[in-house]
Amino acid sequence: MEPSIYSYSLCVALPLMLFFGFYFLFAKTPEKVIFENYLRSRRIMGIALLLLAANYSVHFFFGIRFVDVNAAILMNLSTYFLCYWLFSSALTTLLDRFYITRRRLQTHLGMWLLFSVLSGVILLLLPGGTMQKVGLAVMAVWLIGYGLFLVRRLLLAYYKAVRIFNDTHSDDIGSYVKWMSVFTWWAVIFGVSCGLLTFLPDEWVFVWILSSVPFYIYLFCCYQNYLLFYEQVESVMESEVISEEEILCEAPSYHAEIAEKIKEWIDNDGYIRPRLTIKELSDILHTNRTYLSAYIKTTYHLSFRDWIIGLRIEYAKRLLAQYQTLTVADVSEKSGFQSPSHFIRLFKVIAGCTPTQWRKKGAD
Structure with missing residues (x-):
């Protein structure tokens, strides 16, 4: 060499x-x-x-x-x-x-x-x-x-x-x-x-x-x-470093009660709140976040983030169908997403098409 x-x-x-x-x-x-x-x-x-x-x-x-x-x-x-x-x-x-x-x-x-x-x-x-x-x-x-x-x-x-x-x-x-x-x-x-x-x-x-x-x-x-x-x-x-007290805390026995609380929270569109965390949601529902996380996984078979994204995408679909004058950026913001590009990418993954294409299909 x-x-x-x-x-x-x-x-x-x-x-x-x-x-x-x-x-x-x-x-x-x-x-x-x-x-x-x-x-x-x-x-x-x-x-x-x-x-x-x-x-x-x-x-x-x-x-x-x-x-x-x-x-x-x-x-x-x-x-x-x-x-x-x-x-x-x-x-x-x-x-x-x-x-x-x-x-x-x-x-x-x-x-x-x-x-x-x-x-x-x-x-x-x-x-x-x-x-x-x-x-x-x-x-x-x-x-x-x-x-x-x-x-x-x-x-x-x-x-x-x-x-x-x-x-x-x-x-x-x-x-x-x-x-x-x-x-x-x-x-x-x-x-x-x-x-x-x-x-x-x-x-x-x-x-x-x-x-x-x-x-x-x-x-x-x-x-x-x-x-x-x-x-x-x-x-x-x-x-997310769970305290000893939270680890030792037994799961609440009010399964039906927490299900009702979550349903009421969903009906009020609480999931569109930007930067939502499971800690904030557990405080709103007055429950333990460890139990809430386990409840979401066993009930919906999704992580907290995927569950919230799914709810937001469905909310965005309703906005796209009902309000034709709203831009994609407006729908993204109202649905709680970080940015329009992030919203479009997730919408395409879940719905199989872009928000604009989905709106056109709905109009047809």
Whole structure:
């Protein structure tokens, strides 16, 4: 491989990695207590990016790939293993503030040390040949398996958060954290690819380096954008930590009474109230929100959000049919939706056509 191609690719990636890493570590966030978890997550991510930048620096300034390819592979494998943990921890802690514990930290650091030592024995002490190739294959499988284990843990936290949002809020709070799911799947593809590219011939190594540029730019932009919505999402997460008193509270025995209250509330179009939460509805109905959530699921077989959306769409249909002069934007606002575009998208999913098309069908 021409050393210049390899060097140029590092010249592109290394400054970006250093900038992103130091920015995540030292950039300020709003001085509110609620942002402590976001800051913790961003600092963990900053450490991961600086570790990768250190890896790139060794490649760039010392040309370790050309001096000792086995040492380069060892450094890459050890760095990836540790960064897998840091990346997943940074994202998971955004959704589960109690994820990082001393015991979990010690366990994963111990696994990293064991992985690094065994990789070093295979690459530096075993003679080249079949035995070394088999050993490297085992380490590669371990690395990929470890990454997939962390991905599963992150996705479970993500889906749990989305489920909480849908069970407690009429607004689509889950859309604010969707980038984590997108990034996680991209990270799976990128992480596995990086592991495989480590073993490629020298002339293809620059692909491994350049492929990191769009990946980390996307990560940086997502963290910056999430800062705009983090306070709202974290407030929801905090409000949904059920107290011990509520957990111990037995479900009310007045099933028929709560059904009557809900029917009266629906008849009065209470669901068109913007940004409605299950906590607000439980206060209106004078009931326990945990019981109310369970009642909605068992009675309507829907999450709170889907139930409210269904009621609002039916209300919107009545407005479209009765008031031909109302615009789609007017109907959207009167029905309690966040925006006309959001309303049209949901209407099309549920009704199978746009509000305008539905109104024309009704007129015909």
